[in-house]
Amino acid sequence: xxxxxxxxxxxxxxxxxxxxxxxxxxxxxxxxxxxxxxxxxxxxxxxxxxxxxxxxxxxxxxxxxxxxxxxxxxxxxxxxxxxxxxxxxxxxxxxxxxxxxxxxxxxxxxxxxxxxxxxxxxxxxxxxxxxxxxxxxxxxxxxxxxxxxxxxxxxxxxxxxxxxxxxxxxxxxxxxxxxxxxxxxxxxxxxxxxxxxxxxxxxxxxxxxxxxxxxxxxxxxxxxxxxxxxxxxxxxxxxxxxxxxxxxx
Amino acid sequence: xxxxxxxxxxxxxxxxxxxxxxxxxxxxxxxxxxxxxxxxxxxxxxxxxxxxxxxxxxxxxxxxxxxxxxxxxxxxxxxxxxxxxxxxxxxxxxxxxxxx
Numbered sequence: 001x002x003x004x005x006x007x008x009x010x011x012x013x014x015x016x017x018x019x020x021x022x023x024x025x026x027x028x029x030x031x032x033x034x035x036x037x038x039x040x041x042x043x044x045x046x047x048x049x050x051x052x053x054x055x056x057x058x059x060x061x062x063x064x065x066x067x068x069x070x071x072x073x074x075x076x077x078x079x080x081x082x083x084x085x086x087x088x089x090x091x092x093x094x095x096x097x098x099x100x101x102x103x104x105x106x107x108x109x110x111x112x113x114x115x116x117x118x119x120x121x122x123x124x125x126x127x128x129x130x131x132x133x134x135x136x137x138x139x140x141x142x143x144x145x146x147x148x149x150x151x152x153x154x155x156x157x158x159x160x161x162x163x164x165x166x167x168x169x170x171x172x173x174x175x176x177x178x179x180x181x182x183x184x185x186x187x188x189x190x191x192x193x194x195x196x197x198x199x200x201x202x203x204x205x206x207x208x209x210x211x212x213x214x215x216x217x218x219x220x221x222x223x224x225x226x227x228x229x230x231x232x233x234x235x236x237x238x239x240x241x242x243x244x245x246x247x248x249x
Numbered sequence: 250x251x252x253x254x255x256x257x258x259x260x261x262x263x264x265x266x267x268x269x270x271x272x273x274x275x276x277x278x279x280x281x282x283x284x285x286x287x288x289x290x291x292x293x294x295x296x297x298x299x300x301x302x303x304x305x306x307x308x309x310x311x312x313x314x315x316x317x318x319x320x321x322x323x324x325x326x327x328x329x330x331x332x333x334x335x336x337x338x339x340x341x342x343x344x345x346x347x348x349x
Contacts, residue, residue: 009250016258023265023285027273039281042262046288049255050311053299058311062291065315069284069322076277076326092274094342099271107264114256119301126303134312137305145309149316156320163327166334 012052019045032077040070057131255296263289274340276332280325287321290314 022042029035043066051059093099127133138146262285269282291314298307332338 012250013254016254019258019288020261020265023262023288026281026285027265027269027278032277035278035281039284042285043288046262046292049258049292050295053255053295055295055298055308055311058295058308058315062315065319069319072326073277073281073322076329092278092340093272094274096272099268102271103264103268106267107260110260110263111257114253114260119252122301122303124303126299130298130303130305130308133305134308137309138312142305142309145313149313152320153316156323160323160327163324163331 008052012049015045015048015052018042019049033074036070036074036077039073040066043070054126055130057134252296252300255300256293259289259293259296261289262286262292274342276325276329276339276341276344279341280322283321283325284318287314287318 019042022038022045025038026035026042029038044063047059047062047066050062053059266282266285266287266289269285270279271282273279273282291311294307294310294314298304298311301307329339332344336344338344
């Protein structure tokens with residue numbers, strides 16, 4: 001093996017170890033931003049592995065796409081997650097032990113398959129320009145695949161815009177808050193010191209029934225997790241909703 | 250480096266992602282697990298291309314996996330946005346009305 005081959009092997013092992021470590025850290029970090037960066041690191045290592053395997057074009061595509069995708073994911077993390085900076089301990093898992101057992105069994109099964117299957121020996125040499133090969137395949141025998149992928153991407157664009165726009169069919173359906181155009185008349189605005197008193201009557205969550213099989217999730221989300229903080233106006237049913245929209249009336 | 254090492258990496262990524270998909274309550278974290286699983290598929294397809302079949306089929310599989318990642322991320326975030334707008338829900342346990 002040449003020096004280049006040895007170095008490629010070393011880099012490949014390092015990237016593989018880094019990819020797995022970053023993947024595990026995704027679900028261990030408290031900070032959502034760090035989890036996003038860990039996922040980015042793992043997927044960049046995947047792109048590096050693809051580059052080392054000789055698929056230059058696809059490796060670069062993966063690296064560029066994952067970088068932009070994780071940047072977008074970071075924005076959504078800050079938008080939706082209650083603890084983007086990881087300033088408080090946070091655990092948002094259900095059935096973690098069962099999930100660990102299932103994933104461990106899957107890993108064991110896949111590993112057994114890897115070492116027990118008699119893999120064939122390759123009799124074909126890698127093409128000099130795999131990108132050229134890929135292009136000819138997509139424009140030739142795999143044209144149907146390419147057309148299907150194009151339609152899927154187009155459908156994804158339409159579905160994304162339809163779902164995400166606020167004025168569409170899936171826009172806000174909650175009734176208008178009972179206050180006039182001058183703004184909410186909730187005591188929050190005039191009696192700020194009384195907020196702790198409100199919190200006692202607040203924690204009723206409108207979308208989780210007491211007899212619901214999902215009622216246990218409320219216990220999982222203790223105030224230390226940040227999401228179920230009774231002081232959060234979402235829980236109070238207050239018209240002064242932080243994410244609320246203006247009363248159209 | 251041999252095919253086994255790359256397939257082991259792929260299996261590890263797939264399993265870690267599967268753990269995330271099964272255990273996470275946040276929809277966004279769940280999608281992170283899906284991304285990891287698809288990353289494992291990409292590594293496996295690239296390794297099969299390099300070590301076993303140097304034709305274009307494995308490359309096409311990588312293209313399909315990358316496209317699925319993009320579609321999953323876009324539609325997933327759109328669904329989360331729609332859910333959050335209408336129900337203020339971003340957790341899987343709270344978006345299970347169809348089970349009731």
